[in-house]
Amino acid sequence: MFLPRPEPRPATVEVFVGDAPVRVPEGATAAAAVLLAGIPAIRETPVTGAPRLPYCMMGICFDCLAEIDGVPNRQACMVEVKPGMRIAPQHGARVAKVEA
Amino acid sequence: MTTDLAIIGAGPAGLSAAIEAAALGLSVTVIDEQPAPGGQIFRGVERAATDPALAGEYGTEGANLVRRFRGAIRYPGGIDYRPSTTLWHLDTEAGLLSLRGEGGSTTLAARRVLLATGAQERPVPVPGWTLPNVMTAGAAQILLKQAGAVPRGRTVLAGQGPLLWLLAGQLARAGAAPSLLLETTPRGALRAALPAGGFWRGRAMLAKGAGLMLAARRAGMKVVSHVTGLRAEGDGILRRVVWDGGSTEAETLLLHEGVIPSTHVSRALGLPHVWDEPQRCWRPEVDAWGATPHPLLAVAGDGAGIGGWQAAVAAGALAALDAARRLGRLAEHGRDSRAVPHRATLGRVLALRPFLDRLYAPGPAVLAPLEDATVVCRCEEITAGQVRAAAKLGATGPNQAKAYLRTGMGPCQGRMCGTTVAALLAEAQGLPIPEAGALRPRAPFKPITVGELADLPGG
Numbered sequence: 001m002f003l004p005r006p007e008p009r010p011a012t013v014e015v016f017v018g019d020a021p022v023r024v025p026e027g028a029t030a031a032a033a034v035l036l037a038g039i040p041a042i043r044e045t046p047v048t049g050a051p052r053l054p055y056c057m058m059g060i061c062f063d064c065l066a067e068i069d070g071v072p073n074r075q076a077c078m079v080e081v082k083p084g085m086r087i088a089p090q091h092g093a094r095v096a097k098v099e100a
Numbered sequence: 101m102t103t104d105l106a107i108i109g110a111g112p113a114g115l116s117a118a119i120e121a122a123a124l125g126l127s128v129t130v131i132d133e134q135p136a137p138g139g140q141i142f143r144g145v146e147r148a149a150t151d152p153a154l155a156g157e158y159g160t161e162g163a164n165l166v167r168r169f170r171g172a173i174r175y176p177g178g179i180d181y182r183p184s185t186t187l188w189h190l191d192t193e194a195g196l197l198s199l200r201g202e203g204g205s206t207t208l209a210a211r212r213v214l215l216a217t218g219a220q221e222r223p224v225p226v227p228g229w230t231l232p233n234v235m236t237a238g239a240a241q242i243l244l245k246q247a248g249a250v251p252r253g254r255t256v257l258a259g260q261g262p263l264l265w266l267l268a269g270q271l272a273r274a275g276a277a278p279s280l281l282l283e284t285t286p287r288g289a290l291r292a293a294l295p296a297g298g299f300w301r302g303r304a305m306l307a308k309g310a311g312l313m314l315a316a317r318r319a320g321m322k323v324v325s326h327v328t329g330l331r332a333e334g335d336g337i338l339r340r341v342v343w344d345g346g347s348t349e350a351e352t353l354l355l356h357e358g359v360i361p362s363t364h365v366s367r368a369l370g371l372p373h374v375w376d377e378p379q380r381c382w383r384p385e386v387d388a389w390g391a392t393p394h395p396l397l398a399v400a401g402d403g404a405g406i407g408g409w410q411a412a413v414a415a416g417a418l419a420a421l422d423a424a425r426r427l428g429r430l431a432e433h434g435r436d437s438r439a440v441p442h443r444a445t446l447g448r449v450l451a452l453r454p455f456l457d458r459l460y461a462p463g464p465a466v467l468a469p470l471e472d473a474t475v476v477c478r479c480e481e482i483t484a485g486q487v488r489a490a491a492k493l494g495a496t497g498p499n500q501a502k503a504y505l506r507t508g509m510g511p512c513q514g515r516m517c518g519t520t521v522a523a524l525l526a527e528a529q530g531l532p533i534p535e536a537g538a539l540r541p542r543a544p545f546k547p548i549t550v551g552e553l554a555d556l557p558g559g
Contacts, residue, residue: 001233001351002249005274008151009248027136027147028247036249040337041232047481051336053232057239058140059133059546060220060362061478062511063230073511073547077242080135080184 001038015085030087031057031064031077039089042066042076046093065090103129103180105423106197106210108187108365111139112409113401114216115169116416117423122178124424129180129208131187131199137166139218140238141409144246151248153274157409158245165413188544192369192396198543198556205552212396212423215366215384216416219359219402222381222462223516224259225469225476225484228332229355237267237356250276253351256341258282258330261358261460265312272319279350281316282327282343284357284463293458302452328465357462361403364515368541371397375534378457379406380467381519382538389422389439390415398422410449414442467533468523476524477517479510487521491528497537498522511547514539 004011004025011023015030017037024033031054034042041051043065054064057077064076067088076087105121107114110132121128130137138145142162148154149163173179182201189198190213197208221236228234237257243249250271255278257264268278299306317323329344332353341350360381363373371392372385383405386392390400400419401412421438424430430438469476472485482505487495495501498508498521507521508514514521518539526536 001252002243002247003252003276005151005153005248005250008153009148025147025247027144028249032243032247032249035243036247045479045481050230050481051232052230054235055230055239055478056221056236056516057242058220060512060515062515063478065511071549075546078133 002032002035004036013081013083015081015083015087017087018089024081026081028081029057029077030066030068030074030079030081030085033081033087034064034066034076041089043090044092049092102195102209102211103127104210104427105129105212105214105420106131106208107214107216109139109216109218109401109403110134110137110169110181110183111141111216111218111401111412112165113218113403113412113416113419114139114214115165116413117214117216117400117420118179119168119172120417120420121423122172122175124420124429126420126424126427126429127177127180129182129210131182131185131197131208133184133186135184137169137181137183138162140242142166143242148245148248151244153244153270155273162409186546187365188546188548190365190369190543192394195396200546200548200552205548205556207557210396211427212398214390214416214419214423215397215399215403216401216412217362217365217403219406220362220515222357222360222466223520224355224357224466225474225520226330226332226355227469227471227474228334228338230475230478230481231332231334231338232336233338233351234332234353234355237264237354238359240352240354241267241270244270244274250274251352251354252276254279254349255352255354256280256282256348256350257354257356258284258327258341259356260285261356262309262456263359264356265309265316267354268316268321269312272316272321277316277319278321278354280348281321281323282330282341283323283325284327284330284466285325285460286463287326289459289461293455296454296458298451298453298455301448302455305452357466358460359402359406360519361405362515363403363538364513364541365545366392366399366403367538368543368545369394369397370540371399373538376405378454378461380462380533381406382534388418390419391422407446407450407453411446414445414449417442468520468527476520477505477507477510479512479516480506482507482517484520484524487524488528491525495525496529497525498539499537501525502539508539508541513541
């Protein structure tokens with residue numbers, strides 16, 4: 001879990017991690033919002049169901065995969081927050097969604 | 101429209117190359133996955149330069165480099181800067197780049213391509229490293245830069261290298277000093293590294309390092325030296341950090357064993373690579389201008405061998421000069437004379453590198469974990485023991501092991517496990533690590549959706 005430091009970086013952008021609102025600074029990524037929200041896991045692995053949180057924060061490890069604004073398997077550490085963004089945990093393997 | 105020089109990455113090497121190339125009259129396109137320029141080292145510097153926790157070269161030289169880049173963008177006919185954009189394929193015959201940005205997939209034609217894709221942290225596959233709240237030291241630093249955020253509660257740093265001390269000092273200034281640093285540098289490493297020298301030319305860097313160590317200790321961080329047998333323990337979340345002869349409770353564990361060139365794209369493009377024995381890593385084969393043997397491609401910065409941001413700035417400028425020469429905008433003597441100050445910089449900032457490489461060489465257990473139960477492939481959850489068993493069945497290199505075990509077939513495409521799998525296979529066969537070879541990744545370099553593929557023009 002991470003703590004904000006509002007003095008240098010005011011938290012001005014409200015996003016949702018799961019259903020909970022979290023305020024984060026501009027320029028933060030969805031993965032930072034996940035860590036500031038303090039949830040125990042952003043995903044469970046497809047193979048054993050093990051919980052994971054972001055590990056590298058720079059687009060290498062893919063442990064921060066999350067469903068962002070309805071799109072699954074996005075690297076949360078590579079997506080900058082926008083007001084109202086919805087960041088949802090992933091459980092196991094994704095199911096392909098077909099849009100009409 | 102064809103761009104003269106496409107630069108992949110907006111870190112120190114990419115920014116420097118773009119500024120230099122644009123000044124020489126080349127049309128430049130900068131592709132970067134991040135939403136703002138700076139790379140990892142100067143990440144988010146436009147927003148965070150005044151954060152007192154990040155005071156130092158980040159807020160001064162880093163901010164200045166990004167400011168110069170922004171200035172060059174404004175210059176008419178200068179730089180086409182495309183942030184939040186990912187290169188997912190590169191046709192090296194046609195010079196055609198496939199990009200995914202916020203507006204979907206596009207293609208770009210380029211006369212020359214510079215990979216300035218930087219470094220990644222070396223994987224540190226200790227038992228328990230997949231537990232939530234075990235992260236890399238670089239990850240914590242990125243959180244500080246991008247969000248001003250610091251780890252809550254008891255934080256333990258483990259591993260070795262300058263970044264750990266830098267981070268310790270930065271967290272201390274942010275009011276969140278780590279409790280403990282578990283340093284894995286073995287006994288005798290300092291004495292063995294001293295003959296590498298470079299201390300006079302590298303004295304500014306040494307002084308900086310000594311200052312960081314002092315600041316972190318003053319803030320109350322304890323240090324345990326010569327640590328072996330490091331492991332993280334917990335029940336679905338990190339609870340304890342254990343090592344030979346000690347243990348402690350921890351809410352966050354930050355691992356670091358140095359950085360290695362990010363060779364994902366250069367490997368996928370089939371470029372030749374050489375094994376860098378002092379740095380225990382692969383790097384693409386380049387000449388003194390960053391040019392690869394392929395007529396289209398150059399590599400500059402840490403992606404061509406770890407040298408730090410100052411070396412990357414110089415190497416980026418050199419690659420830009422060479423691009424201008426190859427595209428007929430600069431004569432050879434013009435290129436060579438303009439290169440002189442950059443080569444002088446390289447000599448100065450790389451003086452201490454041999455010493456650092458020797459002092460902080462990763463131990464054998466970092467490269468190939470001892471315990472069979474340790475996960476080495478985080479995506480597919482494959483253990484060291486499974487890789488050793490594959491070696492017994494005849495897997496000679498990581499590309500074969502991928503077919504046996506799926507190591508390298510998960511979403512990270514082997515970015516995290518590739519080097520460890522190769523080291524384990526080499527160990528099992530009694531060969532030096534480079535003999536095991538390296539993973540050959542394939543496009544797309546990053547996952548794209550079927551929809552993005554279908555939306556390609558002419559698709």
